[in-house]
Amino acid sequence: MYLPLKKKTNAQKYRPEWENMDEFKGWLKLTSGNSSKAFCTxxxxxxxxxxxxIKKHAETKKHKQKVEFKTGNKEIPFKVVPKDHLFRPCGDSEGALTLFIAEHCSIYVLTI
Known part of the structure; x- marks a missing residue:
């Protein structure tokens, strides 16, 4: 009777130093409760x-699109307003903030 030999595999453990590598920095974390798995944030x-x-995952189309989306977001520059304009009843800064919120934030329907 022939018994097939079982293939011996080494269980790789997650290494925290991977998080400091340039290619994994910012998105690779340890899966909670399981040291044999990593997590892509x-x-x-x-x-x-x-x-x-992990390197193979970094090369996938899905991951590359997510990285581009996350790193493609840039800060929106605000115009610096002098202090004396900040405390006017309806100054430029209030109008600029109102327009910013209207353009960049979701509008929620309020029911009374």
Missing amino acids: YCSTEILAKLFD
């Missing part, structure tokens, strides 16, 4: 804690 995906698998 951009894709909300668990990955086996093997360096090859």
Whole structure:
């Protein structure tokens, strides 16, 4: 009778120093409760804690799109307003803030 040999695999553990590597910085974290898996914060995906698998995940189309979206957001510059204009009843700064909120924030329907 022939018994097949079981393939021996080494369980790779997550290494915290991977988080400091330039290619993984900002998105790679340890999965809570499981040291054999890593977590991509951009894709909300668990990955086996093997360096090859993590690099392979970083090359996927889904991950690249998420990275581009997260890093593509830039700060919106505000115009500096002198202090004496800040305390006017309806100054330029109040109008600028109102227009910013109207343009960039969701509008919620309020029911009374």
